[in-house]
Every structure is written in structure tokens, then in C-alpha cells.
Amino acid sequence: MGGDRAPAAVVRGALKAVEEMEGLRVELVGSEPEILRELEAAAWEGDSITVVPASETVGMGESPVEAVRSKKDSSVSVGLKRVRDGHACALVSAGNTGASVAASSLLLRTLPEVRKAGIAVVLNVGIKPLILMDVGANVEARPEHLLQYGVMASLYASRIHSVEDPSVGLLNIGEENAKGNRLAKQTHDLFCASDVSFRGNVEPGELFRGACDVAVCDGFTGNIVLKLAEGLAERLFLMFKDGASQVVAELADARDVGGGESDSSVSGLVQAALARLGDTIDYAKSGGAPLLGVNGTVIISHGRSGPKAISNAIRMANKMAEVDINSEIVQNLRTLSSEPEPGGEAGAADCSAD
Known part of the structure; x- marks a missing residue:
């Protein structure tokens, strides 16, 4: 029961999910009195939501590893044990990301x-959606980790987001094969020697131009890219909103001066465009991001998640559990070829020496 807006937002999100998804059952893990108060405030009387008591929480500023080791009854640990022991099919957490990763x-x-x-x-x-992996779980990645991220994220893109034959790009400072630090160069070589649909190095700006379907990087770099993209998108949206409002106001003033009739069509078009843009950049739309590679389904949500984001995260968790992507991950990693396919795919990366 973590997150900046818990427990109210989490409870409301769970209620929204069970109301929209027939047959869904949700366990709310955390302080039982607080959760029951929120359920009572929402006048909930159904049986599709149950409360699992947990007496401790992990704060956003706490050391993840130390907190997981010392707080055995934290909500994230109790929830993960429910998944491990087969009582739940997935965990959704909007709390401390590091603690969720460490506990998982x-x-x-x-x-x-x-x-x-x-x-x-x-x-x-x-x-098409772009899948970026990793964004914070593994800040000191090795080349073999990034190769596996390419495989896992490709499966996630195809099985969950219906991306056909997803292509993988390696986030780098340049497109040339020889660009980048040791990690980038060694990872590039590993991808070239595999049967992954590899597009080569991809510069950050190209991520937003459809250069690839999946981009892989270490968690430190990915987290910076993610937060920069979120902050920039929010700022540009506000700038566009302010600018559009000013234009609409100026048009209205011009009509008043000219004695013309007021026309709301321009204002309506602007509002529609703003709504569409806002929906595109809304993190609540996806709900959360899966922690791929663990023996279970774990969805990590934004700390600011409201009811909509929590509900969508639960929906995502349910879908991933039904698809059973984990068995496919194991199978694909076991059969991961160490040799490139003869001739390669059309449009694949040029892995020849520069």
C-alpha cells in the first residue's frame, strides 16, 4: 500500500478495476484499519476485494535493500509472498521502486x-509504443544483461502490446558501430552475434522517430531518459496549452472589436487537441511498468499514481498473468542463438567492422 497518494488512490483504483473487470479479485495489502476506512468511505459492500494486513511500509527515502531485510512485514514483502506462495497471480506497487525490485x-x-x-x-x-528497458532496476548492467533485456522486452512488446516482429535498438551516443563506452561496444557485438532482430545503435533523439520498437540500456541511463521525457512532455504540454489559450483569447477580442458574432468552434478544436495530447502523454494510461525477469508478475507504478493509473496497472498485471509471458521468456533465453542468421534480416543492423 505504497505511493504518494496511498491508501486512498490505491483503494479507489482497485475498486475501479473490479467494477470494470468481471471475475477479478484484488487483495489490498497494508494497514487494515486505513484500508477499511477507505472502503467504508466508498460504500463498498462486495466480496471481490479482501484486505491482507501488513504492519510496515518502506518510505521513498529509505535504503531499499536495508528496508527489505529489516521490515519483514512491509506491504511489498507481504504482497510478494502472496504471489510466491500462489495466493495471488501478480503484485502492483506504487511504492519505493528500489524496494520493489530488491524484494522481488x-x-x-x-x-x-x-x-x-x-x-x-x-x-x-x-x-506504435516504444518499450524502453531498463529504467532503474539494474544501474550497473553488463552486456549479457542488455542482450537478455532485448529478448524479454521484445516478447513484452509482441505478446502484450501486439507489436509485430519488434526491432531492438541499443541506446548510444551515435549510430556508428564503434561509438560508445565499453559496455555499449561489447553489447553491440553480442547483439550482432545473436538472432535478435537488432537495428543497431540508436541515438536518444531517434527513439521518438520510430527508429526501433525496443530500446535497451542500463538502468541508470534509462531512468534519466524516462524522467527527462516525462518532464519535457509535461512542460511542452503546458506551453502549448498556455499558447493555445492566448490565441483563442486574442481571436475572441478581435471578434468583439469587429462586432462579429462569437464563434466557439476554434475554442472547441483547441480543447479537443489539448485533450488528445494530454491523453497521449498521460502516464496513467499504461498504469505501470513490468519488472521482467523475476519468477512472478510484478508491475511497478508511478509514485504519483491516482485511481486511474492503479486501475490500469491492475489490468496490465492481470493480462500479463493470463498470457504467462514468463514461460516464453525462459524458452526464448534457452534457445537464444549465439550465431547470426545467414544473411540477416532486411533492414537489420550493419554489424560489419567500420
């Missing part, structure tokens, strides 16, 4: 063949 790795463990788990986030950059 400790209690669920990683899947067979998986070296390190990673967080795969969806960036709405066009017609």
Missing part, C-alpha cells in the same frame, strides 16, 4: 536463465 529479487528470485531483472516502460511516441 529476494522473494521471487529470477527466472531460470535470467541474469538480472529489468523494468520495461512504455513510451507513447507514435502509432
